Amino acid sequence: MSSDSTTDSPQVLLEIDQRGQLHQRGLADVEIAIATLSGGAIEAVPGPQSGDDQAIRFPAFSSADDYPRAVIAVTNAGEQDALTPAASDFSFGAEFTLDPISTSKVPQNVDNGDNLLQRGLSSDPAMFKLEIDGHRPACTVRGTDGTLIVRSNTEVVPxxxxxxxxxxxxDEVTIEVTPAGxxxxxxxxxxxxxxxxxxxxADPKTPLSVGGKLARNGAVIASATDQFNGMVLRPFFTVDS
Structure with a gap:
């Protein structure tokens, strides 16, 4: 699925229609794909308000070794890397709701992750990530000179x-968590x-992932997918001009 041309300011702004098709409403020239494992899929479901846009439904939590996974991959369609902030200020986020169950303590303490948006991996020299692990949203931004991690005081209610x-x-990273509306x-x-x-x-082909963790080639990382369990509305990524 390729991008649609709009005048919105974000580089990336994703929406899903009632047929389950993803659309880019941002400015960047990108391609959108869905990486899956073990029968995982995304689907369109009603948003939080009547008449609102459709939300993206990700797979439910499972403590099984081989569980359904689905992650959205946003990649550059052209030669320019429109998904890297470099030295510019930038922001990213979404509206979301967690499922009632996103962790399990039986038979062991299991949390297969709740990554909302990410580009780059923890082993990379540069990356940024938004995760909801343990019901506490947290932002990570890593650059050439250091890493900042800031965790919200808000414990979200499923x-x-x-x-x-x-x-x-x-040199500042801020997280804001507000009840929708x-x-x-x-x-x-x-x-x-x-x-x-x-x-x-470093690699322009590195995907911007929504709902989990992806390798540089866009494949789901089976050993640590950090699958988001819940629904997401209008995930975005913006680089300040």
Missing amino acids: GTWYRVTCARQG EDPDPKTARSKTGTIGNVRI
């Missing part, structure tokens, strides 16, 4: 819709300051 945004501004409350934002440097992704 079944409740939230809007979450991670933002890098200079409410105005952001500055008191709930958390920030951390430190040296980050250039967040330039």
Whole structure:
């Protein structure tokens, strides 16, 4: 699926229609694919409000070794890497709701992850990530000079819709988590300051993933998928001009 031309400001803004087709509403020239394992799939479901856009439904949690997985891969369609922020300020996030079950303590403490949006891996020299592990949203931004991780004080309630945004501004990373439909409350934002440097992704083919973790070639990482369990609405990635 290739991108649609719009005048929206984000580089990436994804929507899903009632037929389950994904569409790019942002500015970047990208291609969209769905990487799956073990019968995993995404589907379109009603959003949090009547008449709202359709939300993206990801696979439910399973503690089995071989469980259904589905992750959205957004990759550059042209030669220019429109998905790397480099030294610019940038933000990324989405509206989301977690399933009632996204972890299991039987037979052992299992949490197969709840990665919402990510580009690059923990072993890479540059990456950024938004995860909801343990019901606590957290942002990670890594550059040439260091890594900042900031975790929200908000413990999200399964079944409740939230809007979450991670933002890098200079040497500061901020996370905001707000119940969907409410105005952001500055008191709930958390920030951390430190040296980050250039967040330039080395390989332009590295996918921007939504709903889990992908290898550079766009394949699901079977050993640690960090599958998001729930629904997502309008995931976005924006580089400030």
